[in-house]
Amino acid sequence: MIRTLAVVGTGLIGTSIGLAMSRRGTTVHLVDRDTSAARTAAALGAGVTTDPTGPVDLAVIAVPPRAVADVLAAQHARGLARSYTDVASVKALPARQVGTVLADPSCYVGGHPMAGREQSGPLAARADLFDGRPWVLTPSSQTSQSALNHALELVALCGAVPLVMDSEMHDQAVALTSHAPHMVASLMAARLQHGPPEALRLVGQGLRDATRIAGGDPQLWADILRSNAAPVARVLRELANDLTALLTALEDVAGNEGSQDPVAGALVDLLERGAEGLHVVRPARVQRSAAGPTVRVTLGGTPGELVRLLDTVTEHGVRTEDVTTCVDPVQDLMTAELTVPHVIAGQLRRRLSEQGWQVEGAAGRLARHPLPQSSHVDDLWEQEVLPSQRVASLPSVS
Amino acid sequence: MIRTLAVVGTGLIGTSIGLAMSRRGTTVHLVDRDTSAARTAAALGAGVTTDPTGPVDLAVIAVPPRAVADVLAAQHARGLARSYTDVASVKALPARQVGTVLADPSCYVGGHPMAGREQSGPLAARADLFDGRPWVLTPSSQTSQSALNHALELVALCGAVPLVMDSEMHDQAVALTSHAPHMVASLMAARLQHGPPEALRLVGQGLRDATRIAGGDPQLWADILRSNAAPVARVLRELANDLTALLTALEDVAGNEGSQDPVAGALVDLLERGAEGLHVVRPARVQRSAAGPTVRVTLGGTPGELVRLLDTVTEHGVRTEDVTTCVDPVQDLMTAELTVPHVIAGQLRRRLSEQGWQVEGAAGRLARHPLPQSSHVDDLWEQEVLPSQRVASLPSVS
Numbered sequence: 001m002i003r004t005l006a007v008v009g010t011g012l013i014g015t016s017i018g019l020a021m022s023r024r025g026t027t028v029h030l031v032d033r034d035t036s037a038a039r040t041a042a043a044l045g046a047g048v049t050t051d052p053t054g055p056v057d058l059a060v061i062a063v064p065p066r067a068v069a070d071v072l073a074a075q076h077a078r079g080l081a082r083s084y085t086d087v088a089s090v091k092a093l094p095a096r097q098v099g100t101v102l103a104d105p106s107c108y109v110g111g112h113p114m115a116g117r118e119q120s121g122p123l124a125a126r127a128d129l130f131d132g133r134p135w136v137l138t139p140s141s142q143t144s145q146s147a148l149n150h151a152l153e154l155v156a157l158c159g160a161v162p163l164v165m166d167s168e169m170h171d172q173a174v175a176l177t178s179h180a181p182h183m184v185a186s187l188m189a190a191r192l193q194h195g196p197p198e199a200l201r202l203v204g205q206g207l208r209d210a211t212r213i214a215g216g217d218p219q220l221w222a223d224i225l226r227s228n229a230a231p232v233a234r235v236l237r238e239l240a241n242d243l244t245a246l247l248t249a250l251e252d253v254a255g256n257e258g259s260q261d262p263v264a265g266a267l268v269d270l271l272e273r274g275a276e277g278l279h280v281v282r283p284a285r286v287q288r289s290a291a292g293p294t295v296r297v298t299l300g301g302t303p304g305e306l307v308r309l310l311d312t313v314t315e316h317g318v319r320t321e322d323v324t325t326c327v328d329p330v331q332d333l334m335t336a337e338l339t340v341p342h343v344i345a346g347q348l349r350r351r352l353s354e355q356g357w358q359v360e361g362a363a364g365r366l367a368r369h370p371l372p373q374s375s376h377v378d379d380l381w382e383q384e385v386l387p388s389q390r391v392a393s394l395p396s397v398s
Numbered sequence: 399m400i401r402t403l404a405v406v407g408t409g410l411i412g413t414s415i416g417l418a419m420s421r422r423g424t425t426v427h428l429v430d431r432d433t434s435a436a437r438t439a440a441a442l443g444a445g446v447t448t449d450p451t452g453p454v455d456l457a458v459i460a461v462p463p464r465a466v467a468d469v470l471a472a473q474h475a476r477g478l479a480r481s482y483t484d485v486a487s488v489k490a491l492p493a494r495q496v497g498t499v500l501a502d503p504s505c506y507v508g509g510h511p512m513a514g515r516e517q518s519g520p521l522a523a524r525a526d527l528f529d530g531r532p533w534v535l536t537p538s539s540q541t542s543q544s545a546l547n548h549a550l551e552l553v554a555l556c557g558a559v560p561l562v563m564d565s566e567m568h569d570q571a572v573a574l575t576s577h578a579p580h581m582v583a584s585l586m587a588a589r590l591q592h593g594p595p596e597a598l599r600l601v602g603q604g605l606r607d608a609t610r611i612a613g614g615d616p617q618l619w620a621d622i623l624r625s626n627a628a629p630v631a632r633v634l635r636e637l638a639n640d641l642t643a644l645l646t647a648l649e650d651v652a653g654n655e656g657s658q659d660p661v662a663g664a665l666v667d668l669l670e671r672g673a674e675g676l677h678v679v680r681p682a683r684v685q686r687s688a689a690g691p692t693v694r695v696t697l698g699g700t701p702g703e704l705v706r707l708l709d710t711v712t713e714h715g716v717r718t719e720d721v722t723t724c725v726d727p728v729q730d731l732m733t734a735e736l737t738v739p740h741v742i743a744g745q746l747r748r749r750l751s752e753q754g755w756q757v758e759g760a761a762g763r764l765a766r767h768p769l770p771q772s773s774h775v776d777d778l779w780e781q782e783v784l785p786s787q788r789v790a791s792l793p794s795v796s
Contacts, residue, residue: 036725039732043697043704043723114600123708123718134599165596173597181586181608183644186672187637188582191574193675198563199571201532202512203679209607210579215676218669222662230652236645239585243638246581247631254628264620271616274584277591278613281601299441306441310521320521325441327434334437 002026002153004056006080008071010041012117013087014062015125018046020158023127029056031075041122055079058150060111061086064220065227069097076102083147085111085154089174090227091138091167099142109151110138110167112174113160128159135160138167175231177281182221183236185214246270292322293345295338298358306336312355313338316348400424400551402454404478406469408439410515411485412460413523416444418556421525427454429473439520453477456548458509459484462618463625467495474500481545483509483552487572488625489536489565497540507549508536508565510572511558518615526557533558536565573629575679580619581634583612644668690720691743693736696756704734710753711736714746 005021006029007014018028018041028047032038035049042049059081061072065088072084084107088094091110098105115133117124135155139148155162165173189211192199225232249266299305310320322339340348352359403419404427405412416426416439426445430436433447440447457479459470463486470482482505486492489508496503513531515522533553537546553560563571587609590597623630647664697703708718720737738746750757 035727036723036732039725040704040723043699043701043732045702045705114602119719123721123723136600163599169594169596172594173600176589176593176597177600177602177605180589181605183668184582184586185608186669187640187644188579189673189675190640190668190671191578191633191636191675192678193671195574195678196567196570198567199574200679201561202534202571202575204512204575206611207575207579207679210583210609210611211672211676211679213604213608214669214672216669216673218666218673221669222665225648225665226651226662229648233645233648233652235589236641236648238589240638240641240645242585242588243634243641246585247634247638250623250627250631250634253624254631264624267620267623268616270581270588271584271612271614271619273588273591274609274612275587275614275616277587277589278609280590280593281598281605281609301441303441304443306438307443321517323521325434325438325521327437329433334434334441 002057002150002157004029004052005047005154006031006052006056006059006075007041007047007062008032008059008075008080009062010037010046010122011062012120012122012124013113013115013129014060015041015044015046015122016115016127016129017060017062017087017154017158019044019125019127020130021154022047024157026157027052027056031080037122041125044122044125046122046125052080056081058083058085058154060084060154064088064223065090065094066223068094069101072098072108073101076107082107083144083150084108085137085147085151087111087113088227089178089224091136091170093227095138095140095167099140104142105140106142106144107147109140109143109147110170111151111155112136112138112170113155113158115160130155130158130160133160134163136163136165136170138165138170140167171228172231172234175228175235179225179228179232180235180239182213182216183225183232184239185211189214242270292339292341295340295345295349295352296360297336297338297352299334299336300358301332301334306334309336309357312352312357313340313348316344316351317341318344318348400455400548400555402427402450403445403552404429404450404454404457404473405439405445405460406430406457406473406478407460408435408444408520409460410518410520410522411511411513411527412458413439413442413444413520414513414525414527415458415460415485415552415556417442417523417525418528419552420445422555424555425450425454429478435520439523442520442523444520444523450478454479456481456483456552458482458552462486462621463488463492464621466492467499470496470506471499474505480505481542481548482506483535483545483549485509485511486625487576487622489534489568491625493536493538493565497538502540503538504540504542505545507538507541507545508568509549509553510534510536510568511553511556513558528553528556528558531558532561534561534563534568536563536568538565569626570629570632573626573633577623577626577630578633578637580611580614581623581630582637583609587612640668690737690739693738693743693747693750694758695734695736695750697732697734698756699730699732704732707734707755710750710755711738711746714742714749715739716742716746 004027007018008031010030010032018030022028022045029052030038030041030047030049038049059075061068061084063071068086068088086094089112091112095110098108113130113133113135115130137151152162245266249263253263297309310323314320318338318340324337325334327334349359402425405416406429408428408430416428420426420443427450428436428439428445428447436447457473459466459482461469466484466486484492487510489510493508496506511528511531511533513528535549550560643664647661651661695707708721712718716736716738722735723732725732747757
């Protein structure tokens with residue numbers, strides 16, 4: 001059980017850990033080479049700046065990846081703690097280095113809380129920073145059970161969700177989900193430096209979101225990338241191969257505006273793989289109520305009628321994505337089909353009938369015109385939006 | 399003046415234009431080869447599906463880029479309108495093609511409203527879709543003044559902001575701000591298809607935002623890219639050159655863990671250019687009140703005192719980003735410095751004094767510990783957050 005904790009490095013993460021653990025009644029000793037940072041953390045209630053009288057149960061080394069091993073060794077040499085963990089975003093390098101600097105690294109278990117804020121430093125710290133967030137722990141075969149249990153207790157008391165992982169696997173995972181995306185955002189954002197002034201007036205939320213993560217501190221990020229170079233390079237090498245193929249296709253089209261069909265296939269392939277990759281990490285936010293029953297309403301042709309129907313059904317919780325319209329050209333009747341959750345279908349039918357709508361009519365369904373399922377694009381105004389997929393490219397001359 | 403309008407292609411954009419213009423009292427004729435789409439648009443109040451009795455003032459060709467010229471030629475042949483515009487996201491190709499299919503292209507002016515939604519099709523249309531959004535017009539030397547004025551009136555009546563631009567310049571601008579970012583997001587998202595299952599648990603908002611725009615329809619996007627291949631290729635070729643240099647640096651580090659200093663320079667350079675590119679498109683959302691006066695409060699060392707001070711000053715509109723703390727180790731005094739707007743400085747000083755705070759004390763300022771300015775990262779939890787920039791990497795052994 002953790003009764004006493006030390007935090008070495010009272011930045012955002014270290015101070016937030018101090019706040020969370022102090023709140024739980026743990027005595028937290030704050031250590032930082034910058035006295036002002038430690039004092040500020042203490043003044044916020046993250047702990048005390050006095051030295052512990054004996055070894056604490058657990059010390060959290062909250063310094064950058066490349067500094068972890070040396071700081072840990074120095075603190076271990078003075079007998080600061082029984083167990084040690086760190087919070088660096090790269091895990092294999094610190095583990096290797098700790099193995100070098102400590103004769104017996106059993107007291108150490110690597111850690112990486114997946115939490116942060118846009119600000120850094122102790123004044124930005126919050127006791128609830130880790131609430132519900134994943135916190136990776138990377139025990140090695142040498143890690144003692146007691147060190148692992150101390151770290152697990154820290155994670156639990158900070159309100160986070162522990163996730164045990166091999167350090168190499170962790171680094172591969174963050175290379176894919178964090179480090180490579182950061183570099184890609186930087187590569188794209190770097191292009192914006194020298195764009196034509198006209199382009200700036202056309203910048204929308206989509207571009208801002210796509211490049212936002214490029215805004216981190218360059219020195220710190222260079223350190224992270226150097227510490228996880230091989231896994232990041234593997235992801236980016238794959239990307240570079242796709243990019244080369246894409247450039248070949250685009251430059252081929254550009255030089256030869258006529259025959260572009262094979263090229264379109266290459267473009268579609270990449271775009272489809274991208275869309276599928278999104279599905280892997282983000283299941284549809286808005287799923288169609290696919291399994292629900294269908295309520296059909298036949299429209300009489302009054303102007304504004306469809307708007308009134310949409311207003312009524314959305315009040316009952318039906319989403320416009322779940323509405324389709326179809327026209328029977330022979331009888332000249334339009335039908336709206338609502339796919340609705342089971343629980344509201346009966347009530348909705350009754351309510352619509354009461355209001356005079358012709359529910360469950362016999363209109364034929366020749367030309368369904370569904371609204372496509374909501375894409376993963378939330379509010380992307382420069383997203384190309386073209387006529388509905390059901391509206392083919394050449395409108396008829398009626 | 400536009401009294402009658404035709405919309406050819408009643409998808410999201412076409413139907414939204416119909417709704418906006420009908421609201422203004424313009425008679426809108428809706429044309430689509432898919433009768434159901436046109437009827438749906440009409441039922442929403444976007445116009446009528448009957449043919450005009452004579453040429454309308456302006457026809458909006460709302461079909462994909464590669465279909466614009468043929469659809470325009472067909473409608474021109476039947477005498478649909480006096481003037482024509484389109485809404486495709488690429489402008490040079492349609493302009494060239496219109497020049498080929500029409501003997502006299504003076505009746506046509508290219509257009510591109512920078513607006514959209516995550517859904518497509520007429521049911522997703524909104525009369526206010528274009529409110530305040532840029533709407534690019536790309537008149538050529540052949541475009542008649544009357545065609546341009548009709549298009550300008552359309553833009554104004556739809557509530558958008560007109561932006562006249564050369565078609566080639568437009569295409570370069572959207573290549574940079576929309577098409578290349580889409581491809582980059584797709585290239586990154588494609589990597590997620592085959593990532594380790596562990597990685598999925600580490601996915602955060604940053605990755606989701608960085609890849610969100612990859613979710614568009616692959617067929618439609620392939621069409622857009624083919625129609626703007628050369629400008630997109632130029633942006634991506636530049637990016638590929640940077641990526642090659644980055645990969646060389648990373649693979650160098652990976653193969654040679656010892657001497658990494660020259661490599662760090664290359665990484666920092668790219669990261670800095672990325673951060674600068676962000677500044678170009680997005681000035682800091684939260685700017686420090688740099689010019690404001692400083693209010694200094696000396697703290698006595700009571701536990702929780704700094705928290706109470708922060709609570710008090712934020713109630714007065716001071717942001718935590720504008721608070722710094724410093725410690726005088728000789729006198730062992732901590733001072734909080736608040737950079738505040740001019741208008742509240744006097745009042746804040748009085749209020750703090752009334753509450754017993756020691757305002758404008760004589761504490762020395764040896765170790766300023768500023769919170770860095772808010773970065774452009776809004777809520778990026780996997781963003782690496784390390785101890786404050788002022789907290790150096792090796793905490794002292796106190």
